Amino acid sequence: MAINWFKYSSPTTFYGLAGKMIPWFAIPAVILFAIGLYMGFFVAPVDAQQGEFYRIMFIHVPTSILSMFFYLIMAGYAALGLIFNTRLSAMMASAIAPTGALFTLISLWTGALWGKPMWGTWWIWDARMTSQLILLFLYLGFIALHASIDEPRRADRAAALLAIVGSVNVPIIYFSVKWWNTLHQGSTIKFSGTSMQITMQHTLLAMTLACWLYAIAVVLARVRSIILERERKTDWISELPEVKL
Amino acid sequence: MSLDIWMRENPLTYVWFGSYAVALLIFAIEIVMVVRKRKITLQQVHLMRDAGDEE
Amino acid sequence: MLEVSNLACSRGDHRLFSGLNFHLHLGQIMQVQGVNGSGKTSLLRTLCGFLMPDEGEIVWRGERIRELGEDYHDEILYLGHLNAIKDELSALENLRISAGLSGIELEEKEAVTALRRMGLRGREMLPTKVLSQGQRRRVALARLLVSDAKLWILDEPLSALDVGAVALIQELIAEHLAQQGMVIFTTHQPLHVAGMEMRTLSLS
Amino acid sequence: MKKSTMLGLLVLVIRRDLVLAMRRRADVLTTLIFFVMVVSLFPMGVGPEMDMLRKMAAGVLWVAALLASMLSLGRLFSADYLDGTLEQMMLAPQSLSMLVLGKMAAHWMSSGLPLVLMAPVLGLQFDMSVRALGVLIVSLLLGTPILSMVGAIGAALTLGLRGGGVLLSLLVLPLCIPVLIFGTGAVEAVSSGLSIASHLSLLGALLVLALVFTPWVTAQALRISME
Numbered sequence: 001m002a003i004n005w006f007k008y009s010s011p012t013t014f015y016g017l018a019g020k021m022i023p024w025f026a027i028p029a030v031i032l033f034a035i036g037l038y039m040g041f042f043v044a045p046v047d048a049q050q051g052e053f054y055r056i057m058f059i060h061v062p063t064s065i066l067s068m069f070f071y072l073i074m075a076g077y078a079a080l081g082l083i084f085n086t087r088l089s090a091m092m093a094s095a096i097a098p099t100g101a102l103f104t105l106i107s108l109w110t111g112a113l114w115g116k117p118m119w120g121t122w123w124i125w126d127a128r129m130t131s132q133l134i135l136l137f138l139y140l141g142f143i144a145l146h147a148s149i150d151e152p153r154r155a156d157r158a159a160a161l162l163a164i165v166g167s168v169n170v171p172i173i174y175f176s177v178k179w180w181n182t183l184h185q186g187s188t189i190k191f192s193g194t195s196m197q198i199t200m201q202h203t204l205l206a207m208t209l210a211c212w213l214y215a216i217a218v219v220l221a222r223v224r225s226i227i228l229e230r231e232r233k234t235d236w237i238s239e240l241p242e243v244k245l
Numbered sequence: 246m247s248l249d250i251w252m253r254e255n256p257l258t259y260v261w262f263g264s265y266a267v268a269l270l271i272f273a274i275e276i277v278m279v280v281r282k283r284k285i286t287l288q289q290v291h292l293m294r295d296a297g298d299e300e
Numbered sequence: 301m302l303e304v305s306n307l308a309c310s311r312g313d314h315r316l317f318s319g320l321n322f323h324l325h326l327g328q329i330m331q332v333q334g335v336n337g338s339g340k341t342s343l344l345r346t347l348c349g350f351l352m353p354d355e356g357e358i359v360w361r362g363e364r365i366r367e368l369g370e371d372y373h374d375e376i377l378y379l380g381h382l383n384a385i386k387d388e389l390s391a392l393e394n395l396r397i398s399a400g401l402s403g404i405e406l407e408e409k410e411a412v413t414a415l416r417r418m419g420l421r422g423r424e425m426l427p428t429k430v431l432s433q434g435q436r437r438r439v440a441l442a443r444l445l446v447s448d449a450k451l452w453i454l455d456e457p458l459s460a461l462d463v464g465a466v467a468l469i470q471e472l473i474a475e476h477l478a479q480q481g482m483v484i485f486t487t488h489q490p491l492h493v494a495g496m497e498m499r500t501l502s503l504s
Numbered sequence: 505m506k507k508s509t510m511l512g513l514l515v516l517v518i519r520r521d522l523v524l525a526m527r528r529r530a531d532v533l534t535t536l537i538f539f540v541m542v543v544s545l546f547p548m549g550v551g552p553e554m555d556m557l558r559k560m561a562a563g564v565l566w567v568a569a570l571l572a573s574m575l576s577l578g579r580l581f582s583a584d585y586l587d588g589t590l591e592q593m594m595l596a597p598q599s600l601s602m603l604v605l606g607k608m609a610a611h612w613m614s615s616g617l618p619l620v621l622m623a624p625v626l627g628l629q630f631d632m633s634v635r636a637l638g639v640l641i642v643s644l645l646l647g648t649p650i651l652s653m654v655g656a657i658g659a660a661l662t663l664g665l666r667g668g669g670v671l672l673s674l675l676v677l678p679l680c681i682p683v684l685i686f687g688t689g690a691v692e693a694v695s696s697g698l699s700i701a702s703h704l705s706l707l708g709a710l711l712v713l714a715l716v717f718t719p720w721v722t723a724q725a726l727r728i729s730m731e
């Protein structure tokens with residue numbers, strides 16, 4: 001079956017498509033959040049060593065994983081936009097950035113709250129925490145660069161190049177931070193039990209999926225606004241029912 | 246430290262309000278921002294269209 | 301030699317021109333006309349390859365300029381609004397460096413000769429910051445004398461120049477065309493080249 | 505008249521930028537004075553205990569060098585951008601990456617190298633041992649060119665933007681963290697009697713990587729910014 005992918009990569013088609021898709025991601029996200037929270041607080045048992053505190057994991061781990069993952073997705077879209085000159089890819093990249101930055105922020109915040117009861121301090125210069133902090137800087141750099149260039153085309157392309165350079169740098173940064181951390185004998189996060197309980201795994205899975213779906217819904221909603229803003233002078237925008245009114 | 250003692254006595258409250266409530270609040274703020282941005286953008290498009298009609 | 305087909309260009313949301321077609325052959329000269337903001341400079345910058353056209357192609361000797369890259373750069377000379385000269389350097393240093401950037405190693409004697417022909421005798425060694433606006437423009441224009449480029453792309457070459465210098469530039473352009481060179485330029489002042497048919501391209 | 509080669513063009517750009525730096529000596533000196541000042545402020549902030557200062561020395565010198573090189577990066581392309589020379593460079597018959605490499609080299613010689621030469625004097629203020637000083641110089645020699653090269657990408661991306669200087673630091677500093685880590689790590693390894701070879705070779709590897717990729721990336725960034 002030959003699907004014309006380029007048809008879906010045009011902002012015109014995607015605008016309508018995204019509008020239809022948002023509920024399909026948003027509603028499952030809400031349901032999964034409800035399930036995940038219920039399981040996390042009422043079903044999952046108390047951990048032998050960490051007590052109730054380990055329950056932070058169910059929000060900390062998904063946001064940490066996804067924040068890194070979103071950076072790569074963002075850089076991927078940016079690269080597509082730069083190479084094939086597709087407008088939609090660049091718009092997607094700039095729509096992902098705020099969500100990615102907020103996920104990183106949540107990950108840092110919950111990490112600090114987890115750290116306090118575990119190590120007695122809000123912040124430790126642990127390899128993963130430090131990498132997350134640097135990741136937040138990279139997101140902020142992308143957003144700041146995009147925001148300070150008035151011409152949309154240059155903004156897209158410059159930010160895209162930065163995202164690509166950043167994603168090439170992420171492994172180097174991660175490796176160097178890890179190396180630095182082992183040299184300085186810092187503590188690292190270790191999970192107390194040898195293996196996670198099956199309910200914990202399921203909870204984690206539900207929460208990760210919920211966060212993922214939520215992020216997709218928000219990104220789609222944001223990209224719709226971006227399309228509307230960028231294409232406001234075109235004819236198809238003025239044909240839209242929400243614009244005609 | 247009093248916070249340490251309070252934390253150990255009410256771990257669930259600490260976990261819930263400390264991380265989950267904050268995370269959900271951040272999500273809520275993000276949703277509000279996205280909705281607002283859509284509203285403002287639509288308004289701008291309307292304004293532009295009205296201005297275009299008068300020309 | 302230079303073929304432009306269906307060229308479209310925009311700045312931001314604003315479409316400057318579209319569906320632009322023209323050819324330029326050896327020994328031909330073309331003036332780009334249009335009111336302020338009609339896209340003259342953008343057209344010239346697109347021809348240099350600084351700007352990516354929205355649509356259309358620019359072909360030089362049968363190949364697209366994007367693919368030619370440096371080989372195309374070797375054959376063109378661009379003179380923009382900005383003089384590309386440094387205040388801290390002398391006229392002589394400026395000329396030798398800008399010639400060097402366009403791939404030509406210039407002897408001091410050759411550079412001095414060129415500057416003298418541009419009417420800068422006795423000012424070769426002065427830092428350009430003490431020169432007047434017109435004299436700086438002359439330093440920039442001295443590049444025309446030492447270049448071996450086929451196609452000259454000149455954006456307002458006559459700005460800030462006095463009558464004598466304008467005559468000199470006209471003379472230089474005539475020489476260049478006589479040697480099978482090509483010129484595309486914009487100007488708000490009249491520019492006459494003796495014995496040459498001046499083609500015009502109007503942007504609206 | 506004769507045609508110039510790729511190497512000729514590289515030398516031309518380096519020479520030109522160095523001559524310009526010589527004629528604007530104040531700029532070079534400002535960077536150097538900034539570096540000296542930042543380093544000298546640290547003992548006043550943390551107290552004059554020599555044991556602590558000795559431990560901090562490498563980190564302080566490296567962070568100060570990082571900040572000082574950020575200061576001078578803003579000027580890397582902006583002057584050429586404003587007077588139109590950058591346009592002419594983009595029309596040079598050799599690849600733009602080569603010219604960019606030349607500008608990076610000149611930038612390092614006029615802003616990085618003075619810092620490296622100044623570092624031992626400042627290291628003495630922190631009572632560093634001779635061996636540690638030697639390693640510090642080697643690590644700075646390997647590391648500061650990377651700062652110039654990675655910084656050039658940021659300088660090219662922020663060309664002509666309002667508030668470009670601050671933005672430049674925001675973009676470039678996170679990317680420079682590995683250099684900082686390996687650079688200070690080497691000096692600390694000496695102090696604690698460990699082998700320094702791995703740190704310096706990693707720093708060398710980063711330098712090679714930067715040499716291969718950054719000129720091309722910077723050239724692309726310049727093309728984007730010139731549109």
